[in-house]
Amino acid sequence: MTAPLRLILDRDALVGNWRALQRLSGRAACGAAVKADGYGLGATGVVKALANAGCRDFFVATWAEAEALAPLGVHVSVLHGVRAEDMAIAAALPDARPVLNTPAQVARWREGGGGPCDVMVDTGMNRLGLSPDALESVAGLEIDTVLSHLASADEDVPSNARQAAALAALRGRVPARRFSLANSAGIALGADYAFDLTRPGLALYGGVPRASLSPHIRQVAFPEAQILQRRVLKAGQAIGYNATHIAARDTEVAIVNLGYADGYWRGFSGRGVARAGGVALPVLGRVSMDLTALDVSAAPALAEGDWVRFDFQLGEAAALSGMSPYELLVGLGARFDRVWA
Numbered sequence: 001m002t003a004p005l006r007l008i009l010d011r012d013a014l015v016g017n018w019r020a021l022q023r024l025s026g027r028a029a030c031g032a033a034v035k036a037d038g039y040g041l042g043a044t045g046v047v048k049a050l051a052n053a054g055c056r057d058f059f060v061a062t063w064a065e066a067e068a069l070a071p072l073g074v075h076v077s078v079l080h081g082v083r084a085e086d087m088a089i090a091a092a093l094p095d096a097r098p099v100l101n102t103p104a105q106v107a108r109w110r111e112g113g114g115g116p117c118d119v120m121v122d123t124g125m126n127r128l129g130l131s132p133d134a135l136e137s138v139a140g141l142e143i144d145t146v147l148s149h150l151a152s153a154d155e156d157v158p159s160n161a162r163q164a165a166a167l168a169a170l171r172g173r174v175p176a177r178r179f180s181l182a183n184s185a186g187i188a189l190g191a192d193y194a195f196d197l198t199r200p201g202l203a204l205y206g207g208v209p210r211a212s213l214s215p216h217i218r219q220v221a222f223p224e225a226q227i228l229q230r231r232v233l234k235a236g237q238a239i240g241y242n243a244t245h246i247a248a249r250d251t252e253v254a255i256v257n258l259g260y261a262d263g264y265w266r267g268f269s270g271r272g273v274a275r276a277g278g279v280a281l282p283v284l285g286r287v288s289m290d291l292t293a294l295d296v297s298a299a300p301a302l303a304e305g306d307w308v309r310f311d312f313q314l315g316e317a318a319a320l321s322g323m324s325p326y327e328l329l330v331g332l333g334a335r336f337d338r339v340w341a
Contacts, residue, residue, distance in 0.1 A: 004226040004257035007336040008309075009041055013218035014204060015053045020216035021200045022054075024187050028194035031057030033183070033201030035065060035079065040263070040332040041205060041221055045340055047072055050204075059199055063089045066096040077118050077145070080128070081105040087112050099147060101128045106137045118145040119174070123166035123181075124159055125151040132166065135174055143176040145197060153185035153193075154209045160186075164193050185209035207314045207325040221332065223310045225258035225274075230296065230304055233284075239293050240285030245270060252297040254281070256308060259290040263331030264310065267321030268292075274308040281308060 022030035032055050033039075038046035043065065047058055051074050058076045060066050063086045066076045075095050082090050082098040082105055090098060091112070099118040100106050109117055119138055122129030129148065130137070148167045152159055167181050178196035184203035186193045188210040202209055206220040233239055233251040256274070258264045264272070264287055272283040274294050281294040296302050311317065314325040321328065 003335055003337045004228070005262060005336050006224050006307075007041070007332060007338050008222040008224060009045065009338060009340045010218070010220050010222070011045075011049050011340050013206070013220045014041075014046065014049055017204050017206070017217050017220070018050055018053055018055060018200070021184070021187055021198065021203055024213075024216065025182070025194050025198040026191050028182075029057060029178075029197045031055060031059060031180075031197055031199050032204055033059045033199055034069075035059060035061040035201075036330045037065075039201060039205045039326075040330040042338045043069060044072070045338065046204075047074055049340075057197060057199075059201075063093075063096070066093055070095065077147075079120070081120075082109055084108060097144065100138070100141075101130065103130070103134060103137050106130070106141070110141065114141060116142050116144050118147055119143055119176070121146055121148045121167065121170060121174075123148040123163040125149050125163075132170065135170070138174065143174065145178040145180050146170060146174050146176040147180045147199075150181060150183060150186045150193070153183055153189060160189060160193070167195065183209075184213070188212045202325060202329075205314075205329055207329070209325075219313050221312060221329065223258065223262075223264065223312050223332070223336070224307050225256040225292070225310065227254045227302060227304050227306050227308065228257055228291070229255045230302065231255070238285070241288060242286060245285035245293075251284070251295055252300070253284060254294045254296040254302060254308070256292050256294060257290065258292050258310070259288050261289045262333040262335055263328065264292060265321050265323055265328075265331070267323060268317075271320045272317075273311045275311065276302055276306070276308045 034043045037043045079099050081101040097116045099120050101120045120129035180197040182193045182198040184200040208214045233247045233253045238246045269286040274281040276299050279299045284293040318325050
């Protein structure tokens with residue numbers, strides 16, 4: 001059964017974004033953050049496309065996400081480490097390894113028999129990770145990659161260089177094969193941040209966290225919705241909740257199957273735009289849970305059952321909606337059919 005809304009996903013744009021980030025990573029390998037179901041686009045499809053393009057390092061948040069990718073046979077690092085409840089599934093997934101974040105996780109992994117792992121070191125974000133003073137606890141472990149995470153890579157602040165220097169100071173102290181710091185924005189900071197492995201997320205999916213990346217990144221996700229009803233809104237009549245739009249003239253309106261339950265947020269109310277054949281169709285009134293109204297006066301041929309595409313370039317959509325590009329992507333709901341084109 002097909003859904004009345006679909007997410008058209010541009011495989012060539014996704015792969016092109018990864019290849020651009022790979023080039024910008026210099027001599028470092030370029031991985032891919034695919035947590036939160038591939039930032040809302042569908043992790044399985046994302047991983048298949050990027051693995052075929054040559055990506056070899058994937059990052060998820062939880063073991064459930066790692067298990068879902070196990071049939072693909074790719075190497076996955078689990079960023080949130082390993083809880084006691086995770087040990088059985090961790091042992092059963094030979095292609096997945098934990099990113100150990102705390103002394104308790106280190107001890108748990110060691111007591112469970114060890115095996116390949118990654119280690120997160122906190123260099124200044126004060127979120128997850130071992131402090132540099134606690135790294136003696138990882139002695140003897142089979143560490144593939146030591147990771148840290150930039151707190152403000154999208155800004156030009158002194159803490160970026162301090163974090164890079166703190167990670168660089170660990171070379172020789174920790175017997176790891178690789179070191180990794182840069183996310184999407186970190187890649188744009190230059191070679192001093194690339195280390196051995198970069199971990200882009202947002203930019204893979206069309207987001208531009210630093211302006212210098214803009215020439216290299218293409219939009220990947222294009223939401224489309226089907227028209228449920230076409231009607232005439234008479235001059236002086238209101239439409240939608242709380243009558244936030246009152247027609248100044250007779251207006252042709254289409255009601256489409258898309259709302260904030262699908263990640264088309266209330267911030268697009270009266271501000272968003274859909275298109276049909278290049279014709280702009282402004283959002284009228286308030287976006288509701290499952291429905292959005294469009295002014296289709298400029299598209300007289302549009303009828304019930306036809307499809308329209310919503311403007312969803314992440315920078316512009318973020319400015320219109322008041323949401324971050326991250327929220328726009330991961331909020332794309334399960335009711336979309338995801339169609340790779």
